[in-house]
Amino acid sequence: MLKYVNKLFSLKTPYKTKESDELFVKAMAQNCKYHYDHCEEYKRILDDFGFSPESITHMDDLSRLPFLPTLYLKKHPLISVKESRMTVKASSSGTGGVKSYVGLNFGTLFRAFKMVQRVAKYHKLRSLKPTRYVVFGYRPHRGNQLGAAKTAYLFTYLAPAFSRSFALEWKDGSYKLDLDDIKEKLIKYASGKLPVRTMGFPAYTYFLLREMKEQGIRIKLPKGSMICLGGGWKQFYAEKVDKQDFYALADEVLGIDDKHIVEFFGAVEHPILYTDCKYHRFHVPVYGRVIIRDVDTLEPVQNGKPGLVNLLTPIFDTMPMLSILTDDIGILHDEPCECGEGQWLEILGRVGIKDIITCAQGAEEMLKTVMEAL
Numbered sequence: 370m371l372k373y374v375n376k377l378f379s380l381k382t383p384y385k386t387k388e389s390d391e392l393f394v395k396a397m398a399q400n401c402k403y404h405y406d407h408c409e410e411y412k413r414i415l416d417d418f419g420f421s422p423e424s425i426t427h428m429d430d431l432s433r434l435p436f437l438p439t440l441y442l443k444k445h446p447l448i449s450v451k452e453s454r455m456t457v458k459a460s461s462s463g464t465g466g467v468k469s470y471v472g473l474n475f476g477t478l479f480r481a482f483k484m485v486q487r488v489a490k491y492h493k494l495r496s497l498k499p500t501r502y503v504v505f506g507y508r509p510h511r512g513n514q515l516g517a518a519k520t521a522y523l524f525t526y527l528a529p530a531f532s533r534s535f536a537l538e539w540k541d542g543s544y545k546l547d548l549d550d551i552k553e554k555l556i557k558y559a560s561g562k563l564p565v566r567t568m569g570f571p572a573y574t575y576f577l578l579r580e581m582k583e584q585g586i587r588i589k590l591p592k593g594s595m596i597c598l599g600g601g602w603k604q605f606y607a608e609k610v611d612k613q614d615f616y617a618l619a620d621e622v623l624g625i626d627d628k629h630i631v632e633f634f635g636a637v638e639h640p641i642l643y644t645d646c647k648y649h650r651f652h653v654p655v656y657g658r659v660i661i662r663d664v665d666t667l668e669p670v671q672n673g674k675p676g677l678v679n680l681l682t683p684i685f686d687t688m689p690m691l692s693i694l695t696d697d698i699g700i701l702h703d704e705p706c707e708c709g710e711g712q713w714l715e716i717l718g719r720v721g722i723k724d725i726i727t728c729a730q731g732a733e734e735m736l737k738t739v740m741e742a743l
């Protein structure tokens with residue numbers, strides 16, 4: 370029984386993060402010990418680093434806990450339970466053709482479910498009004514293990530679905546993008562009464578909005594409509610637009626103001642729901658913590674400075690992914706936010722993408738070195 374882990378995911382307020390530090394540390398220590406005892410490969414890694422799960426007693430100890438790069442996990446999935454006990458398997462689309470593999474069991478899913486309910490309540494994402502969903506992403510398919518498709522589908526349960534449309538449809542053995550079909554549906558829905566919720570990749574949403582603007586199409590979606598963004602810009606970082614420009618475009622073309630645009634951040638290896646507040650900042654929720662690491666030394670940097678994003682959570686009991694090092698470059702901010710919540714994470718971009726910030730250059734090399742050491 371992972372008592373402290375379950376307690377953490379039962380917290381009712383998703384952003385009283387500072388107040389939950391003590392519980393978070395206990396949950397991490399418990400989760401670490403569990404994986405140490407159940408996954409030989411993980412035990413070997415911790416032993417190699419001379420790290421003992423019992424030594425986690427304070428928040429600072431978590432920065433010493435060996436982290437696993439997501440790139441490493443893609444090549445060496447570590448598993449702490451019998452594979453037959455996993456109820457759901459998900460994988461990330463991956464860049465360069467390497468997919469991450471993540472298996473979930475009932476305990477992990479139940480924690481995720483509770484987290485989503487709390488976060489959705491806080492951000493007022495739940496509604497009883499029948500809603501038309503327009504997903505800028507994949508329609509789930511039997512052969513499709515993509516985490517993004519599953520997450521997007523789960524979202525269509527936050528308000529009862531009157532209809533569901535997908536921009537990526539499975540046709541003749543592969544996914545085909547059909548933005549024209551989505552455009553026609555949006556125009557049709559604008560004259561109806563039911564609210565519309567779009568969700569999915571920001572790049573696809575943006576491409577469609579830009580096209581509609583160029584074609585001189587201006588509609589006003591019914592009251593209560595929302596734009597939900599998730600999954601990041603991925604291979605479209607070069608076309609990433611300034612948030613304010615994006616909001617202005619959505620207002621102009623669909624008649625949706627920025628208070629009805631919500632963005633999510635997360636990773637298959639770190640399925641914690643980061644949701645932007647009404648001032649569009651990703652506050653760190655109680656279920657996870659973020660450490661930003663220097664790209665050369667991998668030591669934690671001061672808040673306010675950019676570095677590699679290291680994400681921590683004890684949510685999994687299937688795989689030892691307590692502390693993962695992503696290839697995202699980000700900043701952890703301490704400045705107060707108008708919404709009243711605490712620390713927030715800003716994602717600047719991804720390692721390997723030019724023109725983001727200079728610190729991305731050293732990071733790629735460093736990640737390779739870490740992988741060789743594991």
Ligand SMILES: [Zn+2]
Nearest residue numbers: 646650706708
């Ligand atoms: Zn805020």
